[in-house]
Amino acid sequence: MSEKRLKRQIIKKKLFTKNRLVILNEDSFEEIFSLRLTLMNVFVVATIGAILIITTTTFIIAFTPLREFIPGYASDELKRNATELALKSDSLSKSITKNEAYIASIKRILTGDLDYAKFSKDSIYATKSDENSEENKASKAELELRNQVAQEDKYNLFEKAQPKVSSVLFAPAKGSITEQFSLQKKHFAVDVALAKDTPIKATLNGTVVFADWTPNTGNVIIIRHNNGFLSVYKHAASLTKSQGDVVRTGEVIALAGSTGKESTGVHLHFELWKDGYAIDPTQFIEFE
DSSP states (O other): HHHHHHHHHHHHOOOOOHHHEEETTTTOOEEEEEEEHHHHHHHHHHHHHHHHHHHHHHHHHHGGGGEEETTTTOHHHHHHHHHHHHHHHHHHHHHHHHHHHHHHHHHHHHHHHHBBOOOOOOHHHHHOOOTTTSTOOOOOOHHHHHHHHHHHTTTTTTTOOSSSSEEEEEOOOOOOOEEEEEETTBBEEEEEETTTTTTEEEEEEEEEEEEEEEEETTEEEEEOOTTTTTEEEEEEEEOOOOOOOOTTTOOOOEEEHHHHHHSSSEEEEEEEEEEEEEEEEEGGGOOO
């Protein structure tokens, strides 16, 4: 026990023994500065200094803009901007993909490389379902309920009229059809004979996506509609609308003519597309 106590006393004496730190002039040995220290004082001061340095550094990294210059750290604003840019780039990539597919479809229209898909009115118009099918065959109770509702609606003076179809196609021009839609001849349009400068009208509300001269088909205007339709008007004498214009149903978009290498007199070459496929316009429009 005495040896341990002796060691403690020696260590204690070393820690608390006062020492003098003196700075002298080397030439004159004049005392310039002196400081009385103990090992304990040095240890305490060093510990407090280290704590202060760590605390200050932590504060700077956590609460000041200087942390942005440290690798691995970023500001909230920078993170927010990065997230917004990521979302915008994702939406832009989707839009670019759709536009590329759409532009490819327009190129196929202008070059005549078309696919044919036969559509019935039932596949486009929101008409009534087939009541004679086995799956939709109504029971006796359902038929009685239908008759009751029909009688009530028949004499309801406050009933609001509702359209029976989702869209109605307007005839771009009235005239004699000189060449029908033909899959065998790869003529995916109808040609309507018209008088010179007859107004050609938009078949539906939409946006003009192409309006320019082409070598084979002359003045061409293409309108994109919101319900998946794409209408094409070729061989016009002149165009009254430009690319990007918004047109309404029945609005004049061009004047009839006979421009282009493939023209065979004054007529309208009218094509109708639905979801990327050429369809027979006479299924939905009366030209004569």
